[in-house]
Amino acid sequence: MLKKGSKLYSILTGTCPKCQNESMYLDKNPLHLNKILKMHENCSHCGLHYQIEPSFFYGAMYVSYGLNVAIGVAAFIISFLFIGSSLKIAFIVIIASLLISFPFVLRWARNIYINMFVSYDPKNKLK
Incomplete structure (x- = not known):
C-alpha cells in the first residue's frame, strides 16, 4: 500500500513527487x-x-480547507454522535x-497539491 511509486507514499512522506x-x-x-x-528549491536527485510557477502553493490553501473540513466533521461525528x-x-x-492537526495539514495540503500536477517517473535521473 505505501510503497515507492505511489502518490500516497509521496504525500505521506513528503518526498519529491517525481523521483521520491x-x-x-x-x-x-x-x-x-x-x-x-x-x-528545497529543487530535488537534488531528479532536478x-x-x-512550478510563482505562487504555486497558493492552490494548496483549497486542499487545506478541504482537509480541515474533513477533520472537523469527523471530530464532530465522533464526539457528538458516537x-x-x-x-x-x-x-x-x-x-x-x-x-x-495544523502542522500536518499544512504539509499534507502542499504534498497533495504538487502530486496533482507531477507524476512519479522511475526512469527520471538528474539531467
Missing part, C-alpha cells in the same frame, strides 16, 4: 513550526523545481483536533 528519493522540506519534522514550510458529548464539548473537540 528526497524530502521536499529542509526539516522533515512538521512539529518544528518555524521551519514547517521551508522547502524537479518544486515551485461518544454522546454535549454540543459545546463537541465544538471544543473540533477546535482541539484542528489545532493538533
